[in-house]
Amino acid sequence: MKDVFSASALRVLVLDDEVDAAKSLCHQLDASGCHAVDCQNGPAGLALAAQLEPHLVIIALDMLGMYSCDVVRHMRLQDSSSLAMVIGLAGHDSRNGLSTSPGCLFDALIAKPIHGDTMTALVREAEGKTLHLRMPIQRPTAPTALRAAFMRQTTRAGPAQSTWTADS
Incomplete structure (x- = not known):
């Protein structure tokens, strides 16, 4: 063997x-x-x-x-x-x-x-x-675009008026 x-x-x-x-x-x-x-x-x-x-x-x-x-x-x-x-x-x-x-x-x-x-x-x-x-298990190495957009979320005028920036 x-x-x-x-x-x-x-x-x-x-x-x-x-x-x-x-x-x-x-x-x-x-x-x-x-x-x-x-x-x-x-x-x-x-x-x-x-x-x-x-x-x-x-x-x-x-x-x-x-x-x-x-x-x-x-x-x-x-x-x-x-x-x-x-x-x-x-x-x-x-x-x-x-x-x-x-x-x-x-x-x-x-x-x-x-x-x-x-x-x-x-x-x-x-x-x-x-x-x-x-198949070998592949772990993600970088955040996805949606996760990246979420991470760049900015709050301009408080929690009720949050805006998303989806800059790639």
């Missing part, structure tokens, strides 16, 4: 027991400006998700160690508000029937391998859903 994550980068957790596929997907995500981390089983993925607080999770449906729907259910129940999307990766046409399966909380199901255009669209959707979480 990377030690330092940019506050504005999309954090992605890739869960796939196929090591080469997971690493390849992480490299593709890193190249697109994300901070991607991979893990090869469900229980370790849950522990890593608690530390990483990912915005996007991409999980293989046929992963060993824990049923993928159970992993997703546990992640959704964790006390993290950062998780915006969960994508299920289906290999060998294993996505039949899962899109309507109650209790599986995937936002989308896509077939392996993920093509560049599909990945770009998914990353953009996740970025849009997490923009408010990734």
Whole structure:
């Protein structure tokens, strides 16, 4: 896992027991400006998700160690508000029937391998859903024009005849 994550980068957790596929997907995500981390089983993925607080999770449906729907259910129940999307990766046409399966909380199901255009669209959707979480807090550095006008308020003939000067 990377030690330092940019506050504005999309954090992605890739869960796939196929090591080469997971690493390849992480490299593709890193190249697109994300901070991607991979893990090869469900229980370790849950522990890593608690530390990483990912915005996007991409999980293989046929992963060993824990049923993928159970992993997703546990992640959704964790006390993290950062998780915006969960994508299920289906290999060998294993996505039949899962899109309507109650209790599986995937936002989308896509077939392996993920093509560049599909990945770009998914990353953009996740970025849009997490923009408010990734933006640094900006504090105002100068008073607004209305506040400045209020600060320059002058009283000429007592409180009943106050006048405003809106000199900018």
